[in-house]
Amino acid sequence: SRNALKCNALEFENSLSFAVGKKFQLDDVIEAQQFDREVLSSIFDVAREMEKIEKKSPGSQILKGYLMATLFYEPSTRTRLSFESAMKHLGGEVLTTENAREFSSAAKGETLEDTIRTIEGYSDIIVMRHFESGAAKRAAATASIPIINAGDGPGQHPTQALLDVYTIEREIGKLDDIKVGLVGDLANGRTVRSLAYLLAKYQNVKIYFVSPDVVKMKDDIKDYLTSKGVEWEESADLMEVASKCDIVYQTRIQKERFGERIDLYEEARGKYIVNKDVMKVMQKHAVVMHPLPRLDEITVDVDTDPRAAYFRQAKNGLYIRMALLKLLLVGW
Amino acid sequence: SRNALKCNALEFENSLSFAVGKKFQLDDVIEAQQFDREVLSSIFDVAREMEKIEKKSPGSQILKGYLMATLFYEPSTRTRLSFESAMKHLGGEVLTTENAREFSSAAKGETLEDTIRTIEGYSDIIVMRHFESGAAKRAAATASIPIINAGDGPGQHPTQALLDVYTIEREIGKLDDIKVGLVGDLANGRTVRSLAYLLAKYQNVKIYFVSPDVVKMKDDIKDYLTSKGVEWEESADLMEVASKCDIVYQTRIQKERFGERIDLYEEARGKYIVNKDVMKVMQKHAVVMHPLPRLDEITVDVDTDPRAAYFRQAKNGLYIRMALLKLLLVGW
Amino acid sequence: SRNALKCNALEFENSLSFAVGKKFQLDDVIEAQQFDREVLSSIFDVAREMEKIEKKSPGSQILKGYLMATLFYEPSTRTRLSFESAMKHLGGEVLTTENAREFSSAAKGETLEDTIRTIEGYSDIIVMRHFESGAAKRAAATASIPIINAGDGPGQHPTQALLDVYTIEREIGKLDDIKVGLVGDLANGRTVRSLAYLLAKYQNVKIYFVSPDVVKMKDDIKDYLTSKGVEWEESADLMEVASKCDIVYQTRIQKERFGERIDLYEEARGKYIVNKDVMKVMQKHAVVMHPLPRLDEITVDVDTDPRAAYFRQAKNGLYIRMALLKLLLVGW
Numbered sequence: 001s002r003n004a005l006k007c008n009a010l011e012f013e014n015s016l017s018f019a020v021g022k023k024f025q026l027d028d029v030i031e032a033q034q035f036d037r038e039v040l041s042s043i044f045d046v047a048r049e050m051e052k053i054e055k056k057s058p059g060s061q062i063l064k065g066y067l068m069a070t071l072f073y074e075p076s077t078r079t080r081l082s083f084e085s086a087m088k089h090l091g092g093e094v095l096t097t098e099n100a101r102e103f104s105s106a107a108k109g110e111t112l113e114d115t116i117r118t119i120e121g122y123s124d125i126i127v128m129r130h131f132e133s134g135a136a137k138r139a140a141a142t143a144s145i146p147i148i149n150a151g152d153g154p155g156q157h158p159t160q161a162l163l164d165v166y167t168i169e170r171e172i173g174k175l176d177d178i179k180v181g182l183v184g185d186l187a188n189g190r191t192v193r194s195l196a197y198l199l200a201k202y203q204n205v206k207i208y209f210v211s212p213d214v215v216k217m218k219d220d221i222k223d224y225l226t227s228k229g230v231e232w233e234e235s236a237d238l239m240e241v242a243s244k245c246d247i248v249y250q251t252r253i254q255k256e257r258f259g260e261r262i263d264l265y266e267e268a269r270g271k272y273i274v275n276k277d278v279m280k281v282m283q284k285h286a287v288v289m290h291p292l293p294r295l296d297e298i299t300v301d302v303d304t305d306p307r308a309a310y311f312r313q314a315k316n317g318l319y320i321r322m323a324l325l326k327l328l329l330v331g332w
Numbered sequence: 333s334r335n336a337l338k339c340n341a342l343e344f345e346n347s348l349s350f351a352v353g354k355k356f357q358l359d360d361v362i363e364a365q366q367f368d369r370e371v372l373s374s375i376f377d378v379a380r381e382m383e384k385i386e387k388k389s390p391g392s393q394i395l396k397g398y399l400m401a402t403l404f405y406e407p408s409t410r411t412r413l414s415f416e417s418a419m420k421h422l423g424g425e426v427l428t429t430e431n432a433r434e435f436s437s438a439a440k441g442e443t444l445e446d447t448i449r450t451i452e453g454y455s456d457i458i459v460m461r462h463f464e465s466g467a468a469k470r471a472a473a474t475a476s477i478p479i480i481n482a483g484d485g486p487g488q489h490p491t492q493a494l495l496d497v498y499t500i501e502r503e504i505g506k507l508d509d510i511k512v513g514l515v516g517d518l519a520n521g522r523t524v525r526s527l528a529y530l531l532a533k534y535q536n537v538k539i540y541f542v543s544p545d546v547v548k549m550k551d552d553i554k555d556y557l558t559s560k561g562v563e564w565e566e567s568a569d570l571m572e573v574a575s576k577c578d579i580v581y582q583t584r585i586q587k588e589r590f591g592e593r594i595d596l597y598e599e600a601r602g603k604y605i606v607n608k609d610v611m612k613v614m615q616k617h618a619v620v621m622h623p624l625p626r627l628d629e630i631t632v633d634v635d636t637d638p639r640a641a642y643f644r645q646a647k648n649g650l651y652i653r654m655a656l657l658k659l660l661l662v663g664w
Numbered sequence: 665s666r667n668a669l670k671c672n673a674l675e676f677e678n679s680l681s682f683a684v685g686k687k688f689q690l691d692d693v694i695e696a697q698q699f700d701r702e703v704l705s706s707i708f709d710v711a712r713e714m715e716k717i718e719k720k721s722p723g724s725q726i727l728k729g730y731l732m733a734t735l736f737y738e739p740s741t742r743t744r745l746s747f748e749s750a751m752k753h754l755g756g757e758v759l760t761t762e763n764a765r766e767f768s769s770a771a772k773g774e775t776l777e778d779t780i781r782t783i784e785g786y787s788d789i790i791v792m793r794h795f796e797s798g799a800a801k802r803a804a805a806t807a808s809i810p811i812i813n814a815g816d817g818p819g820q821h822p823t824q825a826l827l828d829v830y831t832i833e834r835e836i837g838k839l840d841d842i843k844v845g846l847v848g849d850l851a852n853g854r855t856v857r858s859l860a861y862l863l864a865k866y867q868n869v870k871i872y873f874v875s876p877d878v879v880k881m882k883d884d885i886k887d888y889l890t891s892k893g894v895e896w897e898e899s900a901d902l903m904e905v906a907s908k909c910d911i912v913y914q915t916r917i918q919k920e921r922f923g924e925r926i927d928l929y930e931e932a933r934g935k936y937i938v939n940k941d942v943m944k945v946m947q948k949h950a951v952v953m954h955p956l957p958r959l960d961e962i963t964v965d966v967d968t969d970p971r972a973a974y975f976r977q978a979k980n981g982l983y984i985r986m987a988l989l990k991l992l993l994v995g996w
Binding site for chain 1: 396397398399401425427428429431432434440441442443445446447449450451453454455
């Protein structure tokens with residue numbers, strides 16, 4: 001009967017080298033700027049391990065007993081599901097709040113800080129989406145448990161940036177010496193801005209901006225790239241860029257940014273479409289990425305091309321989030 | 333220590349004969365027409381096994397490590413809870429999306445196919461409710477994981493049909509040689525239409541339609557029954573039908589179908605009520621069923637009659653859904 | 665291989681003395697009046713045990729295999745999360761319904777009783793929040809499984825009352841011979857009314873009411889206290905009360921109760937603020953409590969004072985709810 005006491009599944013897990021590790025150097029995941037090249041590389045190694053975890057294997061129980069709260073002040077089903085799936089793939093549990101605005105409703109008026117102090121009493125980690133830039137940083141300043149920023153208004157969405165870079169590495173095999181075409185809405189796309197920022201950490205990266213005039217990449221990013229020695233140029237010729245690049249990163253033109261100028265939107269929207277013709281000029285090893293959702297900026301007939309990487313990219317979000325949850329909760 | 337490695341609960345489960353089985357012959361559950369008599373019978377056998385699974389028994393962990401996504405484009409708390417309870421009774425986990433419309437919002441405009449390709453990266457099976465007829469079939473055509481249709485608009489709701497037939501077998505002990513009275517809104521009731529369809533698979537079934545004139549059973553079903561050699565008749569005399577039937581299947585008159593003709597609704601609604609008087613003429617072994625929710629088409633004083641089977645019927649939904657989840661995910 | 669069959673984690677748990685116990689004397693938790701002094705004391709003992717349960721310990725699996733449904737007819741994210749966290753801390757699972765009103769929508773019109781009979785088929789315990797006073801009692805009269813009232817309209821919120829008393833015991837070390845100042849909206853605050861009620865069960869308790877004239881404590885509670893021999897007085901001097909009390913229990917002035925009389929609200933709201941000056945006159949061992957959310961009736965600079973007990977109080981809600989779930993589902 002002493003044997004019976006010893007041999008339960010939980011103790012078993014603890015004996016695994018990767019279940020209890022060295023503390024992750026970050027307390028929270030707030031913005032893409034936190035990550036240097038080395039940390040990125042290590043996170044990607046963990047994400048690769050996550051890809052290999054099988055159902056019912058001990059690895060699938062690394063976070064058993066841990067509780068993640070998804071504190072979403074605005075709905076984002078896609079992002080929320082990805083995080084919740086990640087937590088559950090590692091044996092962890094989830095508390096879901098899709099209507100977190102209620103906490104701070106006009107009538108009640110609780111501060112974000114007070115909400116965080118309450119939720120941290122119920123959970124081990126908070127994944128937070130907010131409509132205000134900087135909210136995640138404020139939450140992290142208050143919380144005694146890790147905060148992951150799942151998007152704060154026009155601000156940051158660091159796990160999207162990480163999964164984009166991870167996808168490039170998975171698909172192309174390297175992050176140095178690559179050519180990346182960023183296409184579509186470069187003015188408003190949080191995604192492409194963060195990606196440009198992270199790519200600057202690598203050697204000999206060349207970036208092409210291909211976008212309708214009304215939604216061009218802004219100067220702050222261009223200046224940043226220049227200051228970091230990253231070569232970039234603007235082009236109006238998607239075919240030529242596609243033929244040269246390792247990555248064509250297409251994005252959706254965001255209708256909601258055009259207000260009543262539907263004419264401008266329609267013009268911008270139809271301008272650069274990734275279709276079979278574009279695929280024909282792309283190199284064999286090159287891939288198309290997209291943060292999703294897409295409208296028709298990539299035609300559906302491209303989906304069956306093995307170089308269409310966007311659904312694999314979405315799936316990589318799962319592995320990156322598994323890796324971050326693991327690292328923040330139990331360390332390396 | 334090799335012993336210690338061996339004796340975890342997970343391996344233990346794998347040693348059970350019913351945990352890993354022969355593949356279920358269906359990849360998805362889309363419409364009642366998929367099921368022939370033999371498959372129905374086998375599913376019902378599994379549902380019976382499900383009834384016997386006890387808390388903390390190995391059977392309660394058959395789906396440990398599996399993740400079900402409930403992708404509901406319109407709310408249906410009752411159906412959603414039944415599926416989520418089924419999954420959790422088998423040790424599985426759930427990702428909930430009650431506001432799946434957001435995925436395909438006007439502003440963003442993602443196709444159902446793209447949404448499915450994203451969600452299938454996060455889960456092992458998708459239970460889907462949609463406002464458009466045929467949506468589940470489209471999802472299944474795209475998905476590489478099983479899809480269960482939890483209702484698609486005016487179309488199908490196959491798990492409801494299955495639990496209805498299962499309930500008849502459980503309550504009456506047979507599906508051949510039975511008399512069934514379908515009462516209430518037969519024009520708009522998805523439930524009674526599917527049930528009539530499935531009953532046609534059995535021998536010597538007689539169906540009575542009892543409904544207000546404005547909501548009579550439509551010709552397509554009548555013709556179908558005739559073509560299959562199923563005897564049916566219409567009757568205006570609920571008492572007489574109730575005295576002859578094994579099953580009185582009552583349904584709610586759906587107010588929302590009457591638009592501004594409240595007068596017609598009120599007339600239809602009061603016409604055929606199952607009350608103590610009806611129970612008096614019913615046979616001892618006969619039962620009353622109802623898909624719920626009910627208004628006053630069955631009076632509350634009937635609830636304590638042992639022949640009131642509608643809450644047992646709701647509970648059977650749990651077992652049928654457990655059986656389907658088990659079959660689709662780990663086979664027979 | 666017989667060994668392998670024996671040593672699974674589930675059997676292991678069953679061997680623990682506290683996993684299966686004597687039945688709890690209450691079937692449901694409906695109102696604060698149910699609890700006498702002895703039962704309160706025993707529940708608090710269990711809550712203390714709950715505080716000590718560690719991640720991955722056998723205690724964290726006491727409710728494995730149990731399913732709690734949160735049936736919320738009006739949203740209350742704070743309360744819902746607290747219950748769901750409690751259930752998950754004990755290894756139990758949760759079915760969430762935040763939009764339970766849908767069940768009984770005008771169009772469908774299902775009774776609460778029918779809804780309960782359906783949900784009890786899917787779960788082992790129901791935590792229910794409703795907009796109508798008395799709804800929880802009606803649910804309990806119908807249900808064959810335990811019901812916990814998580815607030816029913818202007819009626820009861822018994823788990824809040826329990827956690828308040830538990831917090832006093834944890835912070836002050838006793839419930840007899842204490843002085844409690846109830847401050848703020850005493851007319852509408854369900855919390856302070858229940859607390860006054862429960863405090864009457866203890867010896868030599870003195871209560872001070874400090875509130876703006878428009879929201880004074882009502883006579884029913886004053887009469888009740890008097891009938892139980894509890895000393896109370898009204899005061900307009902927060903400083904003096906604070907200097908004498910063991911507990912200063914501050915509450916939010918509820919704007920929604922003032923309708924269009926914003927002027928009255930603003931006057932009431934600013935009248936009694938717990939700030940650094942109040943803390944200065946409070947005794948060393950005394951504490952400030954608040955049911956949260958707060959607006960500015962306690963200034964933020966008080967938060968760092970060790971006597972600010974309100975976030976510990978929120979956390980105690982977790983332990984009280986863990987204790988009640990444990991007691992109702994598996995007994996003492």
